Amino acid sequence: MRYKLFTTxxxxxxxxxxxxxASQDKVPGDVVNASVPEGFEEAKxxxxxxxPCVVFVDDAGEEVKRCGCREEVEEFFNxx
Numbered sequence: 001m002r003y004k005l006f007t008t009x010x011x012x013x014x015x016x017x018x019x020x021x022a023s024q025d026k027v028p029g030d031v032v033n034a035s036v037p038e039g040f041e042e043a044k045x046x047x048x049x050x051x052p053c054v055v056f057v058d059d060a061g062e063e064v065k066r067c068g069c070r071e072e073v074e075e076f077f078n079x080x
Contacts, residue, residue: 001064003029006043006053010035013069017052020070026077027056 005021007014018031034043034051046055046063054073056065067073 001027001059002057003027004042004046004055004057005029005031006034006039006046006048006051006055007031008035008051009033011051014052017054017070020073021054024073024077026080029054 003021005017007018021029021031032042033039034048043053048055050068052068054067055063056067056076058064065076067076
C-alpha cells in the first residue's frame, strides 16, 4: 500500500498535512501537486475535488481509503 497526498500551492492546510505524512512511517507515499497540469490530471483520475486529500492505494493502484484530515489518517493507521 502507498499513499498519494494531493495538495495545491494555495492551500493553507496542506503544509501541515505534508509535514505529518512525511513524519509517519507506516505507509510510504508521494505528494501530488494538483496545481500543475500533471498533478491536476492525477487528481481528476482519483476524483479529488478538495485538498488536502490523502488517497491510499493498493499495489494495483486501486483506492483503498480516502482521508481529508489528519484525524482521519490517524484513525485509518490504527486499523493497520
